[in-house]
Structures are given as C-alpha cells and as structure tokens.
Amino acid sequence: MKYLITLSLLAFAFSCGGTKIKETPTATAPIGGPEGVKAQLPPTSDADVSGFTNAERIGELMNFLASDELQGRDSGSEGIEKAAQLIEKRFMEHGVQPYYTTYRDTLSNFKKPAFNVVGVVEGNDPTLKNEYILIGAHYDHIGIIKGENGDAIANGANDNASGTSSVLEFARYFGQRKTNKRSLIFALFSAEEKGLLGSQHLAKKMKEADLNLYAMLNFEMTGVPLRGKDYAMYITGYNNSNLAEVSNGYAKENLIGFLPTAKEYNLFKRSDNYPFHQEFRVPSHTFCTFDFTNFDHYHKVGDENDIMDFSHMATMVNKMIPVLEGIANAVTQEVQLN
16 A cells, blocks of 8 residues: 555554454465366355355465565566466466457556556446446565565565455456456556555556446455454445445445544555546545554565464455446446535
C-alpha cells in the first residue's frame, strides 16, 4: 500500500502492538500446476463455493510470489517479470482472455519497462456484458532494501502478494465457470509502490477509450485476519457508497465493516482504487484486513510468508465470490455512490 501513513504515524500505529499470526504450513505443489483448465464446471450462481479454494492452493501462489527468487518484485526488475509470467500463465490456463492484444499493458508514466497484466472474462448476458467491473490488486513491491539480520529482500507477502493471490483465484473461478452476466476485468498493477502509477496509467487509458465501468474493486493486504472485530474485512472509503451494505447482503453475514483508522489515515487515496475514482467517479474501493495492529512489517524484510495466514486468505476468497457474483449479475447497478 503506497504512502500508507507517514513515518511518524507508522511508528505510532505499530506501537499499539502487532499480533503474530500462527504459521500456516506451506504448500509443496509446483507453482505451475497441471497444464490446461481442469474440471470445467457448468455455469451456476447457486453453487456452494465455500470450498472453492483452500490454504494449500493459496500457499502455492504465495510461496512463489513472495519468494526470494522474485527479489521483492520491484517494478521493472527481473523478479517482477517472473511474477508477471505466472499471472499470464494462470489467466491462460483458466480461460481469462487478454483485455488488450496481449495480457501486458505497458506503463507510459514509468521510466523503466513496466506493465500491468490485464485479462477479461466476458459477461454471458447480451446486454449486461457491456458493463464492466474491474477487480484489481498491485503485484509489485519495493525490491531490495536496507538489510536486517542478513536479509535485504522485501518479499511483500502481505503487501501485496496476498491481494494478487486473491485476484488470481477470483479470475480462476469466473474464468472456469463463466457465471458472470457483466464483464469482469482482472487487473494486476505494477508501480503502485512508485505512486499508484500502474493504476493511474490504466484508469486514464480506459477512460479515454470510454469504458463503461460500473465499479472498481481492489484487494490490498489481506494476508492476516482482523482481531476483535465483528466483521472480517473493511473497505476504504466506506461512506462513499453502499458497497458494504450490498456486499453483506450477498455474503449473508457481516463480512464488510467500517474501520475508523482507515478513514483517519485516508486510506481511500492510498491504493489503486483511487485513480479509477478520480477518472470515472464510480464506486471504487479497496478491501483489506490490515488494521495497524495485526501486522508490523510494512515495507520491511519481515513481510514474509511464515507470518501469513493462508487459511484466512482462502476463507476470504470463498466468502467474496458470492459477493462478486451477486454484484456482477444483479439486474440493476445496485452499488451506488452516496
């Protein structure tokens, strides 16, 4: 999350205490997985998706994206190239088509060669397919930084291999099942850590192309669970729209809540939802489970997989699928700006 808070606020927030997450066993399956799409399922909007993904599958993605091999996924680096290749491979395997001529959308506002990875699953309704929902996350991080205890790689497990893994699993679900009436764009952004450059580039480009964008739903820092809350996730810009209310209706539980700290630090403007809000003025929010007390390794080498909770991440993906599906398939555009 870019410019999450100032250094002084960061010190204050983290001085409140961090909760160590119980280590989740890592998966050992090869990251490439079986070739081709397996178990093509018939379209349905009533299927039980509570077990669609699991900790092992999430761990497989995370153990690659936040590995030392990727050297912290700095924009324009060899490490982030490997992450992009994985994203492209997964899109292709799961029936997600390139949004442009290829999956790669080269940034026009960054000095090094860098690109977003963008795919699309066309809607199955002849009218509603002309409306688009963008589901996104940034896949870059900050690369090699000042070392601590012999480690200088900022692996960025929570920030933001977690959001990237979630979006890849959403893409797998809709790419395989094709249950969405509206068209879904899946975008993994580069150069978020450089100032939201990837999302700024794409939002401007899509606005100039007159994209009929209904909503932008972004996922950021979802690797550890909230503690002591009566909801499982929060959205930034909570009061800007009725997204939380609509989401909880489809989830059939109090899944999305309001985090006062997110408003206090204006996190609405600190992630890739914001450029789409600026360009399109449509509901644009970030889903997150980082609350300033449950994770104390922001932009540090300690942001590693061994403190992530893969079971929590899988649960959040499974609970969000009916929400995304409901929003994509509603007869009218239920999510409205306040």
